[in-house]
Amino acid sequence: MARNTSGRGQRDLKVKVKTARGRKLSSTRWLQRQLNDPYVHRAKAEGFRGRAAFKIMELDDRYHFLQPGGRIVDLGCAPGGWLQVAVPRVNALGEMQNKPQGRVIGIDIQEVEPVAGVELLEMDFMADGADTRLREMLGGAADVVMSDMAAKSSGHKQTDHLRIISLCEAAAYFAFDVLDPGGTFVAKVLAGGAEGDLQQVLKQKFEKVANVKPPASRSDSSEKFVVAMGFRG
Structure with a gap:
């Protein structure tokens, strides 16, 4: 079923948010953007x-x-939004009877609300032994490692x-340790030089490396996504 990602057909009038006492102008702008965002x-x-x-x-x-x-x-x-998308597509719940059943594992340092069909690991993926623990859990290597991580904003563009x-x-070096040959690495980066x-390393490790800004990524954001396919092992 085709989905409308352009926001057409929605009301044309935008929600305007007044600056309240104690609220920063930047917070007001963020709230207004959220209220008028069709993807939200x-x-x-x-x-x-x-x-x-x-x-x-979209990727x-x-x-x-x-x-x-x-x-x-x-x-x-x-x-857990990315987990929710992955579950039906890899058939983690086994709902597609004529297709192989996949597995989805989510890793985070904080507790994450459960998602049906997902196995959650509360750990730091950069900790010693994290890759071994994951491999033991999977009983082998992964086909895809993906990451939408972003460090907390400092307000300084170059630092961020x-x-x-x-x-x-x-995340990329973790992927090198756990991916099966032919696997894929997907991660968010920021354009800025x-x-x-990282791009050079990925081109050495993978057959194809693409840099993409999906339609759901805000036009005023410097974020983009690297999709590296065909891990050489």
Whole structure:
């Protein structure tokens, strides 16, 4: 069924938020943007835990890395929107009787509300032995490692850029340890120059590396996603 991602057909009048006492102007702008964001409305209507669910949905619609029978690992998985998308696509609940049943594992340092069909690990993926623990849980290697992690904003653009690139690099090296040959790595990065070294490493490790800004990613955001396919092992 085709979905309307353009926001057409919705009311044209935008919600305006007045600046309240004690609320920063930046907070008011954020709230107004949320109230007028069609993806936020869609997430609520379709039962997803956040608008980010549509980002992984759009990436998979294009590159088809979430396949029935796949073993998927989501790093920094809270609040769980990406997990919700992965479960039906890899048949983690076994609802597609003629398709292989996949597995979805979510990893986060904080407790995450359960998602049907998902196995949750409350741990730091950068801790010693985390890769071994995951492999033991899977009984082997993963087919996809994905990450929508972002460091807490400092308000300084360059600092935030370096922080998120560091997180992405850590996720990539974790993926190198747990991916099966032919596997896929998907992660959020920020455009800004410092991601060049990471791109070079990924091009050495994978057959194909694409940089994509899905439609669900806000136009005024510097975020993009790297999709690295065909892990060389």
